[in-house]
Amino acid sequence: MASRGLVGIFFLSALPLLCLELRRGGPDVGIKDFILLCGRIFLLLALLTLIISVTTSWLNSFKSSQVYLKEEEEKNEKRQKLVRKKQQEAQGEKGDEDSVLENASHTCFETSNREAAKKRKLPKPLTKVSPPAEQPTQKEVPDLPEEPSETATEVVTVALRRPSGSVLRRRFFKSCSSQVLLDWMMKTGYHTSLYGLSTSFPRRPLEVEGGRSLEDIGIAVDTVLNVEEKEQSS
Incomplete structure (x- = not known):
C-alpha cells in the first residue's frame, strides 16, 4: 500500500x-x-x-x-x-520422600526390636528363679576419656542408638581403646551383661576387646552403633 x-x-x-x-x-x-x-x-x-x-x-x-x-x-x-x-x-517431593523413608526406617527398627524381645524365649527356672542382673552403680562404671574438640585430628564421631529410639553422639580419638564403647553404653544405663553393640549396615555384633583400638575394630570413620539386648541362654 x-x-x-x-x-x-x-x-x-x-x-x-x-x-x-x-x-x-x-x-x-x-x-x-x-x-x-x-x-x-x-x-x-x-x-x-x-x-x-x-x-x-x-x-x-x-x-x-x-x-x-x-x-x-x-x-x-x-x-x-x-x-x-x-x-x-x-x-x-524428594525432601518429602527422604523424610518419609527416614521415619519408616526408624519405625521398622523399633518394631523389629519389640518383636525380637517378644519372641525371645526366657529360661525355665529349675528350683529358684535367678534374680535379674543388677544394674551397675555409678561407681562401678569407669570414667570416659575427655571428648576431643571438633578441630582435633584423628577423631571419629560415634552415634549410639538406644532401644528407646534416642540417639547420643560423642567424639573419640581413633587410638582410644575399643572398651570405651562399652563404658559409654554402661554410662547411659545399659549393662554389658544384658546389652551389646552392633553395627547398622551391615548388621553384625561388634567385637570389642580392651587391647584393640577403635581403628583396629573397623571404626575409622563416623559410625552408627545400635544398643541391642543379648539373647539369654537357657
Missing part, C-alpha cells in the same frame, strides 16, 4: 513536468519526442517502483525478524520458568 501511494504521488508530480516539456517544445514537439519523453518518465517510474518495493520488502523482513526474535525470547523465558518450577517441585 505504501509503495502504491508513493508511485501515485510520483506520477502526479511527473504530469506537470510533462506539460512543461510540451509547452517548451511548442509546435516543434513531434510524436517521436513525445513518445521518448513518456518512455523516460515511465522508465523513471519503474525504477522508483523497484527501489520502493525492495526497500519495503527489506523493512518488512527486518520487522518480521525482530518480531520472531521477540517471540523466541518470550518462549525461552517461559520454558526456563517452567523448568525452574519443575525442579523446585522435584526437590520438594
